[in-house]
Amino acid sequence: MSIIVRQDKCTGCETCVDSCPFDAIEMRDGRAFINEYCNACTTCLPVCPEGAIIETEPAASDSARKFADYKDVLVFAEQREGRVAPVSLELLGAGRRLADELGSQLLAVLLGADESEAGELVKWGADRVYLCSDPVFGKFNDDTYAGALLRIIEEQKPSIVLAGATPVGRSFIPRVAARLRTGLTADCTSLEIDGETGNLVQIRPAFGGNIMASILCPDYRPQMATVRPRVMKRGQYDAGRTGEIIHTDFKDLNSRTKVVETVKEVSEVSVNLHEADIIVSGGRGAGGEKGFKILRELAEALGGAVGASRAAVDEGWIPYSHQVGQTGKTVNPKIYFACGISGAVQHLVGMQSSDIIIAVNKNPDAPIFNVATYGIVGDMFEIVPMLTAKIKELKGQQ
Amino acid sequence: MNIIVCIKQVPDTAEIKINPETNTLMREGVPSIINPFDLHALEAAVRIKEDLGARVTALTMGPPQAESSLREAISMGADDAVLLSDRAFAGSDTWATSYALAGAIRKLGADIVFCGKQAIDGDTAQVGPETAEFLDIPHVSYVRNIEWIRDNTIRVQRLMDEGYDVVESPLPVLLTVVKELNQPRMPSLKGKMAAKKAQIRMMGKADIEADEDSLGLKGSPTKVKSIFAPETKAGRMMIEGGPEEQVDILIKELRKIKCL
Numbered sequence: 001m002s003i004i005v006r007q008d009k010c011t012g013c014e015t016c017v018d019s020c021p022f023d024a025i026e027m028r029d030g031r032a033f034i035n036e037y038c039n040a041c042t043t044c045l046p047v048c049p050e051g052a053i054i055e056t057e058p059a060a061s062d063s064a065r066k067f068a069d070y071k072d073v074l075v076f077a078e079q080r081e082g083r084v085a086p087v088s089l090e091l092l093g094a095g096r097r098l099a100d101e102l103g104s105q106l107l108a109v110l111l112g113a114d115e116s117e118a119g120e121l122v123k124w125g126a127d128r129v130y131l132c133s134d135p136v137f138g139k140f141n142d143d144t145y146a147g148a149l150l151r152i153i154e155e156q157k158p159s160i161v162l163a164g165a166t167p168v169g170r171s172f173i174p175r176v177a178a179r180l181r182t183g184l185t186a187d188c189t190s191l192e193i194d195g196e197t198g199n200l201v202q203i204r205p206a207f208g209g210n211i212m213a214s215i216l217c218p219d220y221r222p223q224m225a226t227v228r229p230r231v232m233k234r235g236q237y238d239a240g241r242t243g244e245i246i247h248t249d250f251k252d253l254n255s256r257t258k259v260v261e262t263v264k265e266v267s268e269v270s271v272n273l274h275e276a277d278i279i280v281s282g283g284r285g286a287g288g289e290k291g292f293k294i295l296r297e298l299a300e301a302l303g304g305a306v307g308a309s310r311a312a313v314d315e316g317w318i319p320y321s322h323q324v325g326q327t328g329k330t331v332n333p334k335i336y337f338a339c340g341i342s343g344a345v346q347h348l349v350g351m352q353s354s355d356i357i358i359a360v361n362k363n364p365d366a367p368i369f370n371v372a373t374y375g376i377v378g379d380m381f382e383i384v385p386m387l388t389a390k391i392k393e394l395k396g397q398q
Numbered sequence: 399m400n401i402i403v404c405i406k407q408v409p410d411t412a413e414i415k416i417n418p419e420t421n422t423l424m425r426e427g428v429p430s431i432i433n434p435f436d437l438h439a440l441e442a443a444v445r446i447k448e449d450l451g452a453r454v455t456a457l458t459m460g461p462p463q464a465e466s467s468l469r470e471a472i473s474m475g476a477d478d479a480v481l482l483s484d485r486a487f488a489g490s491d492t493w494a495t496s497y498a499l500a501g502a503i504r505k506l507g508a509d510i511v512f513c514g515k516q517a518i519d520g521d522t523a524q525v526g527p528e529t530a531e532f533l534d535i536p537h538v539s540y541v542r543n544i545e546w547i548r549d550n551t552i553r554v555q556r557l558m559d560e561g562y563d564v565v566e567s568p569l570p571v572l573l574t575v576v577k578e579l580n581q582p583r584m585p586s587l588k589g590k591m592a593a594k595k596a597q598i599r600m601m602g603k604a605d606i607e608a609d610e611d612s613l614g615l616k617g618s619p620t621k622v623k624s625i626f627a628p629e630t631k632a633g634r635m636m637i638e639g640g641p642e643e644q645v646d647i648l649i650k651e652l653r654k655i656k657c658l
């Protein structure tokens with residue numbers, strides 16, 4: 001399949017040039033020309049007012065037949081200190097939905113946890129759990145994790161493999177995809193089955209969150225994706241649900257790397273930003289440690305975590321581990337308070353998928369208001385303590 | 399010791415937007431820069447060179463104009479620069495990019511390969527680990543500190559969600575780095591002179607002994623089918639009034655949607 005410009009129809013209007021995510025359209029002799037950087041993504045087709053850009057061969061849609069062996073949906077269920085991580089339950093929710101749509105089974109792989117945790121995965125929707133309780137998986141090493149998952153994928157031949165886009169998933173899953181010679185879509189925010197082809201349609205942000213891309217892996221199996229935490233909905237928990245737990249052993253796996261120590265950096269509010277329902281963040285407008293003290297009080301009143309923009313971290317008011325944004329963490333809590341944060345795009349990309357954004361800023365023109373669900377033009381030193389007091393009062397009544 | 403630093407030339411994404419009406423990227427006049435994480439990777443390599451002695455090679459795969467990024471890398475302390483460029487590489491996803499980079503690295507030879515944590519355009523963070531797999535060497539992601547290198551072993555700190563792991567690996571190893579690792583230096587005058595004069599080594603598909611079917615668009619299992627603007631949040635509301643009134647309205651709104 002390739003994309004061409006019908007030179008008889010092209011008027012040289014240049015509309016298509018900027019539509020290309022790959023910079024593959026250039027003007028030659030007053031006409032659009034598709035160069036070798038074309039990815040055949042078809043984004044430019046509907047853009048042309050003349051209908052001059054066409055696909056020479058339609059995409060093959062026989063992948064369902066070609067990959068008849070590859071059926072199930074497999075989820076890598078990450079654990080932390082032996083407990084199933086929240087992202088794993090979200091993956092099971094998404095995986096269950098996809099498996100039902102495909103009429104296939106939902107498999108889960110759990111490394112370094114015990115049988116009761118595997119049972120939880122069943123109650124959250126898995127049909128079959130491949131469990132290995134070997135303490136070797138208590139520490140994260142890419143070689144052992146990749147080796148174990150690879151072996152189960154090769155045996156079970158799933159059609160779809162999902163893992164969390166966490167430090168663990170984003171580190172070792174690419175090794176698995178490389179070895180399997182298949183595609184891996186990073187950090188997905190939506191997964192659907194294409195009704196016609198049965199292929200997995202994977203949506204993800206790119207260009208620092210400025211664009212969304214829809215990605216397919218039509219010619220290789222399994223179709224692999226890492227999924228951004230806190231985006232997918234958990235499924236139904238059913239305490240009576242039964243499934244199969246298969247004990248698996250990987251005695252001969254070796255790791256070249258060795259974790260010699262695991263250090264927890266517990267800050268005053270040690271809630272993990274990735275898992276908090278509510279995040280209260282401060283920026284340059286917080287003015288110093290004093291500003292963060294009042295933000296922390298609001299966070300505590302709400303049972304949330306404290307975040308920060310890069311400006312506040314660079315000033316040394318709060319450690320880097322709290323930083324939200326392009327060079328920090330990507331978060332998507334239910335409520336995100338942005339206090340004294342101007343809203344540079346580098347910060348926005350780390351938080352704009354939060355369900356509700358509340359912005360407090362003195363400057364009515366601050367770009368943060370463009371993404372805010374609720375905007376308050378005002379002084380955070382006035383607004384935030386008042387809010388904290390009223391919330392405490394409310395909670396006291398309940 | 400030989401160190402290779404993989405750098406990617408990227409558009410400054412802070413300045414790229416999509417026009418929601420036409421669904422087109424607005425990138426006119428957006429400057430090309432070295433991927434910010436890769437500057438930290440380069441700095442780490444140059445510091446190892448200063449401490450222990452090493453030869454640092456900057457490697458990029460990209461179109462001919464990526465040469466300017468390589469010269470910039472030399473001005474910051476790289477000794478050599480390699481431009482992996484071939485029409486056959488065009489349209490590569492992370493699988494095909496890593497395949498080609500690994501081919502070049504194998505030819506060049508390296509004890510340590512540095513990558514950035516992720517590129518700010520593609521944003522996948524996959525090229526580092528995939529390249530390590532193709533090279534059949536270990537890797538450590540999110541390196542925030544290098545504690546020591548001795549006896550063919552390196553000890554680093556790997557940033558995790560709730561702290562960090564101290565990880566040891568034998569060499570050769572591939573490391574992907576985060577920004578806390580260091581503060582990249584500014585180019586020196588001497589560096590800028592060297593950058594001007596430097597010979598950039600060119601490599602194409604023949605130089606990496608690649609399997610043709612594994613290159614570029616043809617070799618890439620993922621296909622970008624379309625791009626579009628992110629949804630903007632509906633129901634935006636500016637809360638007016640004095641501070642107390644604003645707080646009361648906010649609380650009322652949050653209770654209405656059962657968030658309090």
Ligand SMILES: Cc1cc2nc3c(=O)[nH]c(=O)nc-3n(C[C@H](O)[C@H](O)[C@H](O)COP(=O)(O)OP(=O)(O)OC[C@H]3O[C@@H](n4cnc5c(N)ncnc54)[C@H](O)[C@@H]3O)c2cc1C
Pocket residue numbers: 021022183184185186204206207212213215404405406433435436439457458459460490491492493495499512513514515516517518519520521522523524525526620622625
């Ligand atoms: C909108 C969009 C979405 C995409 N989504 C996916 C996807 O989900 N899966 C996929 O496989 N591909 C995807 N691609 C293709 C991918 O962007 C390219 O393959 C790109 O060349 C490498 O990926 P990256 O930019 O994400 O790099 P990353 O993997 O984020 O880069 C990490 C590090 O690898 C090194 N590196 C990366 N590229 C190069 C290079 N060319 N030369 C030297 N060093 C390099 C750098 O050190 C860099 O810091 C997408 C492309 C677009 C335009």
